[in-house]
Amino acid sequence: MTKKSVAVSLLMVFIIILTACSSSQEPEIGDVTIRLRGLQGPTSMGLAPLVTNAQAGEEPFKVDFEVVASPEEIVPLLIKGECDFAAVPANLSSTIYNKTEGEIVVLAINTLGVLDIVERGNTVQSISDLRGKKLYASGEGSVPEYVIRLLLEKSGLDPDSDVEMEWLSEHSAIVAKLEAEEDSVAMLPQPFVTIAQKQLTDLRLALDLNDDWTELIPEAGLVMGVLVAQKSFVEDNSQAVDAFLDSYEEAIDYTNNKPKEASEMIAALDIFNAAVAEEAIPYSNIYYEDGNDMKDSLSGFFALLHGMNPQSVGGELPPETFYYGAK
Numbered sequence: 001m002t003k004k005s006v007a008v009s010l011l012m013v014f015i016i017i018l019t020a021c022s023s024s025q026e027p028e029i030g031d032v033t034i035r036l037r038g039l040q041g042p043t044s045m046g047l048a049p050l051v052t053n054a055q056a057g058e059e060p061f062k063v064d065f066e067v068v069a070s071p072e073e074i075v076p077l078l079i080k081g082e083c084d085f086a087a088v089p090a091n092l093s094s095t096i097y098n099k100t101e102g103e104i105v106v107l108a109i110n111t112l113g114v115l116d117i118v119e120r121g122n123t124v125q126s127i128s129d130l131r132g133k134k135l136y137a138s139g140e141g142s143v144p145e146y147v148i149r150l151l152l153e154k155s156g157l158d159p160d161s162d163v164e165m166e167w168l169s170e171h172s173a174i175v176a177k178l179e180a181e182e183d184s185v186a187m188l189p190q191p192f193v194t195i196a197q198k199q200l201t202d203l204r205l206a207l208d209l210n211d212d213w214t215e216l217i218p219e220a221g222l223v224m225g226v227l228v229a230q231k232s233f234v235e236d237n238s239q240a241v242d243a244f245l246d247s248y249e250e251a252i253d254y255t256n257n258k259p260k261e262a263s264e265m266i267a268a269l270d271i272f273n274a275a276v277a278e279e280a281i282p283y284s285n286i287y288y289e290d291g292n293d294m295k296d297s298l299s300g301f302f303a304l305l306h307g308m309n310p311q312s313v314g315g316e317l318p319p320e321t322f323y324y325g326a327k
Helices: 003-024 048-055 071-079 090-099 143-154 171-180 192-199 209-216 231-236 238-257 259-268 274-283 291-308
Strands: 033-039 062-068 085-089 104-112 115-119 134-138 164-168 185-189 204-208 223-230 286-289
Touching (some): 048 259, 071 085, 115 192, 143 164, 143 291, 171 185, 223 291, 238 259, 259 274
Parallel strands (some): 033 062, 033 085, 134 164
Antiparallel strands (some): 104 223, 104 286
């Protein structure tokens, strides 16, 4: 074999090796389409600028975005692998992790506490002022109940004797109670507080429970919403995932800093009514956190919920590998 033929043979082998290596690499970010699903309300509001930009071709990746009616509809989509990313209630992320036996990861926190204490009066200035009062609320046996019970206990109140809690099935039923009774007090989430205030002009936002949580339970975040992803998608598209998260943080900053512009995007994507969203954004604690800080906030919250009811997080606490980017 001549030197020339040897050189040609080596070149061919080198090309074959390069081709094999390139075929195993991740797809180019521009070729990646992320199937993203969200819910109506604060957990999806911060996505609106990102999705709007992606639809206009201004992001390095593509996004297929849909809003679904309830968390229960997102669960089968994730379990069956019919969406790649989803914005979901925080505790549901742990439940889905357990249901899929570890096939999802949490990418980022997107919403902190959205629960408020409202009243038709001016008597509630702190959690301790709820002593002896009737409190209307919804969410019995779920996160809202666990949150208010923990805050009452940390404030030195017995949730079972010091406060009369009346649990109703819907937010509209709470508003009806508030309308019928002067000096009434309730726990409502945003943006329904904003909606209720349009109906009841004397309804006062007495307490943002996220503030009380930060003061009374600093060891854990009051995390209401997160972004989760299919583990297999993340492993195959890590560059696109990281690019998405960079844009997501910018989108949440934009939402908080420019609520009017963001609310128009929110309405266009059918996430929520523009006028309500614009007013509610400053009170909705739309927030971005990832990596180790996310893990500390979220794992602490999960531990508290697990202590009250293990099934609230799917029975078991997720391991460290659940938290994307944490070390």
